[in-house]
Amino acid sequence: MAARDLQERIKKLIVDRRLPSGAPLPTEPELMGFLGASRNSVREALKALQAMGIVEIRHGFGTYVGPMSLAPMVEGLAFRTVAGHYRGEDSLLQLLELREAVESGLVSRLAGRLPEADLIELEALVVRMEQEAARGAGLAETDRAFHATLYRGLDNVLLSEVLEAFWDAFHRVQRDLVDVPQDPRVTCRQHREILDAVRSGDSIRAEEAIRDHFGNIRARLSTTDTADPQDPHTRHNERV
Numbered sequence: 001m002a003a004r005d006l007q008e009r010i011k012k013l014i015v016d017r018r019l020p021s022g023a024p025l026p027t028e029p030e031l032m033g034f035l036g037a038s039r040n041s042v043r044e045a046l047k048a049l050q051a052m053g054i055v056e057i058r059h060g061f062g063t064y065v066g067p068m069s070l071a072p073m074v075e076g077l078a079f080r081t082v083a084g085h086y087r088g089e090d091s092l093l094q095l096l097e098l099r100e101a102v103e104s105g106l107v108s109r110l111a112g113r114l115p116e117a118d119l120i121e122l123e124a125l126v127v128r129m130e131q132e133a134a135r136g137a138g139l140a141e142t143d144r145a146f147h148a149t150l151y152r153g154l155d156n157v158l159l160s161e162v163l164e165a166f167w168d169a170f171h172r173v174q175r176d177l178v179d180v181p182q183d184p185r186v187t188c189r190q191h192r193e194i195l196d197a198v199r200s201g202d203s204i205r206a207e208e209a210i211r212d213h214f215g216n217i218r219a220r221l222s223t224t225d226t227a228d229p230q231d232p233h234t235r236h237n238e239r240v
Contacts, residue, residue: 006045009035011054013036014065021119025055025063049092058168070165092174093221099166101216106151107160107194107210112152112201121149122195140171146191150198182220187196190216 010031019025031042046063049055056066073212077095086089114122125146129139144167151163190213198208 003041003044003048005039005235006035006041007048010045010049014054020063021065022068024067024135027062030155031161046181060192070161074165074168074172077165077200078172082177085173092170092177093218095166095170095173096218096221097215099170100211100218102163102166103151104207104210105149106154107198108203108207110153111198111203111206114150118149119195119199122146123200125149126188126192126195130188133188139184143187144152144171150194186216195227228239 010025012021013034014025025031028042030041031037032039032047035042037045039113046055046057050057051068051070053066053069056064058064081091081095125142129142130144132139132142148160148164151160154160166233190209194206194209194213197209
Protein backbone atom coordinates (compact mmCIF):
# COMPACT_ATOMS: atom_id res chain seq x y z
CA MET A 1 0.00 0.00 0.00
CA ALA A 2 1.32 3.45 -0.93
CA ALA A 3 2.52 5.68 1.90
CA ARG A 4 -0.06 8.34 1.03
CA ASP A 5 -2.85 5.75 1.22
CA LEU A 6 -1.73 4.74 4.70
CA GLN A 7 -1.73 8.36 5.82
CA GLU A 8 -5.24 8.87 4.47
CA ARG A 9 -6.53 5.75 6.21
CA ILE A 10 -5.08 6.85 9.56
CA LYS A 11 -6.65 10.28 9.09
CA LYS A 12 -9.97 8.59 8.28
CA LEU A 13 -9.67 6.50 11.43
CA ILE A 14 -9.29 9.70 13.49
CA VAL A 15 -12.32 11.26 11.81
CA ASP A 16 -14.51 8.17 11.91
CA ARG A 17 -13.82 7.58 15.61
CA ARG A 18 -14.24 11.32 16.33
CA LEU A 19 -10.98 11.41 18.26
CA PRO A 20 -10.11 14.83 19.74
CA SER A 21 -6.64 16.32 20.07
CA GLY A 22 -4.67 14.40 22.68
CA ALA A 23 -6.66 11.18 22.33
CA PRO A 24 -4.55 8.00 22.05
CA LEU A 25 -4.41 6.21 18.72
CA PRO A 26 -4.41 2.40 18.44
CA THR A 27 -1.06 0.81 19.24
CA GLU A 28 1.44 0.17 16.50
CA PRO A 29 0.58 -3.57 16.27
CA GLU A 30 -3.12 -2.69 16.19
CA LEU A 31 -2.53 -0.23 13.36
CA MET A 32 -0.49 -2.83 11.48
CA GLY A 33 -3.40 -5.25 11.69
CA PHE A 34 -6.04 -2.64 10.91
CA LEU A 35 -4.14 -1.27 7.91
CA GLY A 36 -2.65 -4.56 6.74
CA ALA A 37 0.77 -2.89 6.55
CA SER A 38 4.28 -3.55 7.83
CA ARG A 39 5.73 -1.93 10.94
CA ASN A 40 8.09 0.25 8.89
CA SER A 41 5.25 1.43 6.62
CA VAL A 42 3.07 2.35 9.60
CA ARG A 43 5.95 4.20 11.27
CA GLU A 44 6.72 6.17 8.12
CA ALA A 45 3.06 7.12 7.73
CA LEU A 46 2.89 8.26 11.36
CA LYS A 47 6.09 10.30 11.00
CA ALA A 48 4.63 12.06 7.97
CA LEU A 49 1.42 12.81 9.84
CA GLN A 50 3.42 14.09 12.82
CA ALA A 51 5.16 16.58 10.53
CA MET A 52 1.69 17.89 9.62
CA GLY A 53 0.64 18.19 13.27
CA ILE A 54 -2.07 15.55 12.78
CA VAL A 55 -0.53 13.02 15.17
CA GLU A 56 1.97 13.28 18.00
CA ILE A 57 4.43 10.47 18.67
CA ARG A 58 5.44 10.32 22.34
CA HIS A 59 8.31 7.88 22.50
CA GLY A 60 7.77 5.33 25.23
CA PHE A 61 4.12 6.29 25.64
CA GLY A 62 2.41 5.84 22.29
CA THR A 63 0.89 7.89 19.48
CA TYR A 64 -1.83 10.48 20.03
CA VAL A 65 -4.00 12.76 17.95
CA GLY A 66 -1.95 15.90 17.41
CA PRO A 67 -2.85 19.55 17.99
CA MET A 68 -3.86 19.94 14.33
CA SER A 69 -2.27 23.39 14.36
CA LEU A 70 -1.44 25.53 11.35
CA ALA A 71 2.30 25.39 12.14
CA PRO A 72 3.07 23.53 8.89
CA MET A 73 1.31 26.31 6.95
CA VAL A 74 3.42 28.92 8.74
CA GLU A 75 6.59 27.01 7.84
CA GLY A 76 5.50 26.71 4.23
CA LEU A 77 4.55 30.38 3.92
CA ALA A 78 7.76 31.53 5.59
CA PHE A 79 9.99 29.32 3.44
CA ARG A 80 8.18 30.22 0.23
CA THR A 81 8.48 33.92 1.03
CA VAL A 82 12.20 33.71 1.83
CA ALA A 83 12.93 31.64 -1.27
CA GLY A 84 10.96 34.06 -3.45
CA HIS A 85 12.72 37.06 -1.94
CA TYR A 86 16.14 35.64 -2.78
CA ARG A 87 14.94 35.02 -6.34
CA GLY A 88 14.15 38.71 -6.60
CA GLU A 89 10.39 38.42 -6.16
CA ASP A 90 8.25 40.81 -4.08
CA SER A 91 7.23 37.86 -1.93
CA LEU A 92 7.11 39.74 1.38
CA LEU A 93 4.83 42.35 -0.14
CA GLN A 94 2.66 39.56 -1.52
CA LEU A 95 2.34 38.05 1.95
CA LEU A 96 1.48 41.47 3.35
CA GLU A 97 -1.23 41.89 0.70
CA LEU A 98 -2.67 38.53 1.73
CA ARG A 99 -2.95 39.74 5.33
CA GLU A 100 -4.47 43.02 4.18
CA ALA A 101 -7.06 41.30 1.99
CA VAL A 102 -8.24 39.13 4.87
CA GLU A 103 -8.27 41.81 7.57
CA SER A 104 -9.85 44.56 5.48
CA GLY A 105 -12.60 42.16 4.49
CA LEU A 106 -13.34 41.30 8.11
CA VAL A 107 -13.00 44.51 10.11
CA SER A 108 -16.17 46.09 8.72
CA ARG A 109 -18.15 43.18 10.20
CA LEU A 110 -16.85 44.11 13.65
CA ALA A 111 -17.82 47.78 13.59
CA GLY A 112 -20.28 48.49 16.38
CA ARG A 113 -20.53 44.80 17.29
CA LEU A 114 -17.67 44.19 19.72
CA PRO A 115 -18.65 43.58 23.35
CA GLU A 116 -17.64 46.23 25.84
CA ALA A 117 -15.10 43.91 27.46
CA ASP A 118 -13.23 43.55 24.16
CA LEU A 119 -13.30 47.31 23.56
CA ILE A 120 -11.85 47.90 27.02
CA GLU A 121 -9.09 45.36 26.33
CA LEU A 122 -8.32 46.95 22.95
CA GLU A 123 -8.14 50.40 24.56
CA ALA A 124 -5.68 49.06 27.15
CA LEU A 125 -3.54 47.57 24.38
CA VAL A 126 -3.42 50.86 22.47
CA VAL A 127 -2.43 52.68 25.67
CA ARG A 128 0.29 50.09 26.29
CA MET A 129 1.49 50.52 22.71
CA GLU A 130 1.70 54.29 23.23
CA GLN A 131 3.70 53.78 26.43
CA GLU A 132 6.07 51.37 24.69
CA ALA A 133 6.58 53.82 21.84
CA ALA A 134 7.33 56.62 24.31
CA ARG A 135 10.14 54.65 25.94
CA GLY A 136 11.49 53.26 22.67
CA ALA A 137 10.42 49.67 23.28
CA GLY A 138 9.32 47.29 20.53
CA LEU A 139 5.63 47.22 19.67
CA ALA A 140 5.40 43.80 18.03
CA GLU A 141 3.81 41.73 20.78
CA THR A 142 1.30 44.42 21.75
CA ASP A 143 0.48 44.95 18.08
CA ARG A 144 -0.08 41.22 17.69
CA ALA A 145 -2.32 41.12 20.76
CA PHE A 146 -4.37 44.03 19.38
CA HIS A 147 -5.13 42.24 16.10
CA ALA A 148 -5.84 38.93 17.86
CA THR A 149 -8.25 40.61 20.29
CA LEU A 150 -9.94 42.56 17.52
CA TYR A 151 -10.81 39.52 15.39
CA ARG A 152 -11.65 37.36 18.39
CA GLY A 153 -14.98 39.15 18.24
CA LEU A 154 -15.89 37.13 15.15
CA ASP A 155 -16.02 34.02 17.35
CA ASN A 156 -14.35 31.89 14.68
CA VAL A 157 -11.45 29.79 15.99
CA LEU A 158 -10.26 28.71 12.55
CA LEU A 159 -10.20 32.29 11.32
CA SER A 160 -8.19 33.38 14.35
CA GLU A 161 -5.69 30.59 13.73
CA VAL A 162 -5.32 31.54 10.05
CA LEU A 163 -4.69 35.19 10.94
CA GLU A 164 -2.13 34.11 13.55
CA ALA A 165 -0.44 31.92 10.93
CA PHE A 166 -0.21 34.86 8.50
CA TRP A 167 1.23 37.02 11.28
CA ASP A 168 3.80 34.41 12.29
CA ALA A 169 4.97 33.83 8.74
CA PHE A 170 5.20 37.55 7.94
CA HIS A 171 7.14 38.51 11.05
CA ARG A 172 9.42 35.51 10.94
CA VAL A 173 10.46 36.48 7.43
CA GLN A 174 10.51 40.27 7.55
CA ARG A 175 12.82 40.48 10.59
CA ASP A 176 15.62 38.99 8.52
CA LEU A 177 15.02 40.44 5.08
CA VAL A 178 14.51 44.20 5.10
CA ASP A 179 15.54 47.29 7.02
CA VAL A 180 13.07 50.17 7.00
CA PRO A 181 12.90 52.65 9.87
CA GLN A 182 9.44 53.34 11.17
CA ASP A 183 7.86 55.98 13.37
CA PRO A 184 6.17 54.13 16.28
CA ARG A 185 3.92 57.15 16.77
CA VAL A 186 2.36 56.46 13.37
CA THR A 187 1.77 52.83 14.32
CA CYS A 188 0.09 53.90 17.56
CA ARG A 189 -2.05 56.50 15.83
CA GLN A 190 -3.22 54.02 13.21
CA HIS A 191 -4.23 51.44 15.80
CA ARG A 192 -6.15 54.05 17.75
CA GLU A 193 -7.95 55.04 14.56
CA ILE A 194 -8.88 51.39 13.93
CA LEU A 195 -10.24 51.11 17.47
CA ASP A 196 -12.17 54.39 17.28
CA ALA A 197 -13.75 53.38 13.97
CA VAL A 198 -14.81 49.96 15.25
CA ARG A 199 -16.13 51.47 18.48
CA SER A 200 -18.15 54.09 16.58
CA GLY A 201 -19.84 51.46 14.41
CA ASP A 202 -18.59 53.06 11.18
CA SER A 203 -17.76 50.04 9.00
CA ILE A 204 -16.46 52.12 6.08
CA ARG A 205 -14.14 54.10 8.33
CA ALA A 206 -12.94 50.87 9.99
CA GLU A 207 -12.00 49.33 6.64
CA GLU A 208 -10.27 52.54 5.57
CA ALA A 209 -8.30 52.57 8.84
CA ILE A 210 -7.10 49.00 8.25
CA ARG A 211 -6.15 49.81 4.65
CA ASP A 212 -4.26 52.94 5.77
CA HIS A 213 -2.36 50.83 8.29
CA PHE A 214 -1.34 48.24 5.71
CA GLY A 215 -0.68 50.94 3.13
CA ASN A 216 1.88 52.48 5.45
CA ILE A 217 3.59 49.12 5.93
CA ARG A 218 3.53 48.47 2.20
CA ALA A 219 5.08 51.87 1.46
CA ARG A 220 7.92 51.16 3.88
CA LEU A 221 8.57 47.73 2.45
CA SER A 222 8.45 49.05 -1.11
CA THR A 223 11.44 51.26 -0.46
CA THR A 224 13.55 48.10 -0.21
CA ASP A 225 12.52 46.68 -3.61
CA THR A 226 15.79 47.65 -5.25
CA ALA A 227 17.96 46.53 -2.34
CA ASP A 228 20.15 43.46 -2.65
CA PRO A 229 18.35 40.77 -0.65
CA GLN A 230 21.72 39.27 0.27
CA ASP A 231 23.13 42.54 1.56
CA PRO A 232 23.27 42.27 5.38
CA HIS A 233 22.63 46.01 5.61
CA THR A 234 19.05 45.40 4.41
CA ARG A 235 18.10 43.40 7.49
CA HIS A 236 16.08 44.80 10.34
CA ASN A 237 13.55 44.36 13.10
CA GLU A 238 10.61 46.26 11.67
CA ARG A 239 7.35 45.83 13.53
CA VAL A 240 3.92 46.44 12.01
